[in-house]
Amino acid sequence: MRNKVSVWDRQTWSAIREVKxxxxxxxxxxxxxxxxxxxxxxxxxxxxxxxxxxAMAKALGIPLRSILADIKDPEIRAVIRAAYTD
Known part of the structure; x- marks a missing residue:
């Protein structure tokens, strides 16, 4: 899977990190x-x-549904879901 997949949201995640x-x-x-x-x-x-x-999303307590919100490819969603629940 060489696609440029990203769920990274620096601004939002930074705010969550600081609040928590x-x-x-x-x-x-x-x-x-x-x-x-x-x-x-x-x-x-x-x-x-x-x-x-x-790993950062898990540590920050960001829900899986938020991580998958913008990912449409079912294979990539499955990979992320599997990694998130490990």
Missing amino acids: GITYAELAKACDVYEGTPEKWFRGERNPKLKHQI
């Missing part, structure tokens, strides 16, 4: 990346891979 008091370090641990990486994602210096987007 979730640190960049906590997101890094949830995504299994270096501690400075999530900060770069939220500053717009880099974009997270889909697997990191899913």
